[in-house]
Amino acid sequence: MSNSALFALREHLKNNDKFTLLDKNNDTIEDINLADKVSFEKEGGNDKYILSLDEETEFSIEGKPVVLKVILHCWIHKDSNAADYLADCQKLHLTNISFLQRNDLMNWLTGQSETSQYIVTSRDQGIKAVDENNNTVASNNATNTVTTSTIIGSTTQTTYSNDRNSGLSELEVIQNEDPVLFKTIQHERVLVDHNSSLRGSKPVDFSYLIKDVELKLVQSLKGSSSSKTGKNKGHVSKNNGPSKSVLRKDPIILIPSATSSILTLSNIKEFLEHSKYINPRDITITTDNDLVTVEKKFEKISRPIRFLIVNNTRMFTKPEYWDRVVAVFTTGHTWQFSNYQWNTAQDLFQHCNGYYFHFNGDEVPQHVQQWNVQRIALDKHQRFKDVEVVRFFWSNLEKSLIAKGYH
Incomplete structure (x- = not known):
């Protein structure tokens, strides 16, 4: 058992010891962000154990x-949902x-699991593995390798230490x-967990998948929490009419105001309602309206949905308008978000579904590929393919609407 602060913290939490946050002057404080230490007090005892909150632990991220x-x-935040914890x-x-890391950590802290794949102790570092040709190879990943030193107990290692100094392998x-034991080692197999199985023989980083899943989970939780108000007041059947909650108001789609955009207020209605793309440069009739409406009947939503499509946020006079986006x-231009409630791509597309429409063959900018947006390609000349593109867009958006409470 390690004497580190992390393992000491685990022992106190497993024993349900009461803890108090302290500042630099050892005064009790509620805000963990301003706290400098944590003090544990065993039930029925007068002894206090103080740990520094700034000490680095064996738990690592990336x-x-x-x-x-x-x-x-x-x-x-062990009982909080992912959205509240992230906020x-x-x-x-x-x-x-x-x-995923949070679940693994909670299981370890509560004692449900004795190991954690994200905790690396000094014992796990610098250990060696023996290959099939009985050659000693250095290993920098103790998680993926079963080594001779792991199999041999501490007493056996002491017995062999003098012989190793004499030049024997x-x-x-x-x-x-x-x-x-030698015969047993020759027939041993390397044990791997699900994490190392996914990585295979090459060090592939799957952390982007964890972040992608978390973003979608947070969006789903926020949508469900927003619909709790309507559910607590009683279920509204189809015969009783639509709910009066904010989620039942017409949803909003924001499109770019740039003239270089392939979708503008002049052609968006024809595209989304009739599945026909018209180049904005070929449209002679111009409009000064800042709003276009499009109505769509979905398969899994009981009533047709009318969408408000705007290319700016001048009419967003109330916070609830952003809840309807x-x-x-x-x-792909970040200046588009300058007047938005979330003015960075990372924050914006965590709260709203993002779509990047482009023509087949056009290069997608590198920074757009890193955004949490759905990239949808249009054919430049074959207009009969527009139907399939529009159907894909509505199908993708329908899932998000259902998650947000539209039924």
Whole structure:
């Protein structure tokens, strides 16, 4: 058992010891962001155990150790949903532990699991593995390798240490001292967990998938939490008419105001209602309206939905208008978001569905490929393919509408 702060924290949390946050002057404080230490007091005892919240722990995210304050903050939110936890992390500017890592950490802190794939101790570092040719190979990943030093107990290692100093390899020592163990090692197999199985023989980083899943989970949770008000007041059947909640108001689609955009207010209605794309340059009739309406009947939603399509936010006089935004079309230019409630692509497309329409063969900018947007390609000349493109867009948006409470 390690004497580190992380393992000490685990023991106190497993024993349900009461803890108090302290500032630099050892005064009690409620805000963990301003706290400097944590004090544990065993039930029925007078002894107090104080741990520094700034101490780095063995728990690592993307190879970087996490401080004890982040671990304790995660524990405080053990009963919170992912959306509330993420919002509090952003508010306090603390490291956000992803959904999968958080579950793994909670199981370890509560004692449900004795190991964690994200905790690397000094014992796990620098260990060695023996290959099929009985050669000793260096291993930098203790998680994916079963080594001879793991199999041999501490007493056996002490017995062999003198022989290793005499110039014999570890396998030769084992062969001379314990033939049975040597034969066992020759038939051993490397044990892998689900994480190393996914990575295979090459070090592939799947962290982007974890973040993608978390973003979609947070969006779903926010949508469900927004619909709780209507559900608490009683179920509204189809015969009783539509609900009066904000979610029942006409949803909004934001499109670019740039003249270079392939979809503008002049051609968006024809495109979304009749599945026909017309180049804006070929449209002679211009309009000064800032709003276009499009109506769509979905298969899984009981009533037709009327969408308000706008190319600016001048009419967003109330915060509720942003709650009604269900899709944002982008040309890839970040200046488009300057007047939005969320003025960065990372924040915007965490709260709203993003769509990047482009022509087949056109290069998608590198930064757009990193955004959480759905990239949809149009054919430049074959207009009969527009039907399939529009059908894909509505099908994708329908899933989001259902998650937000439209039924």
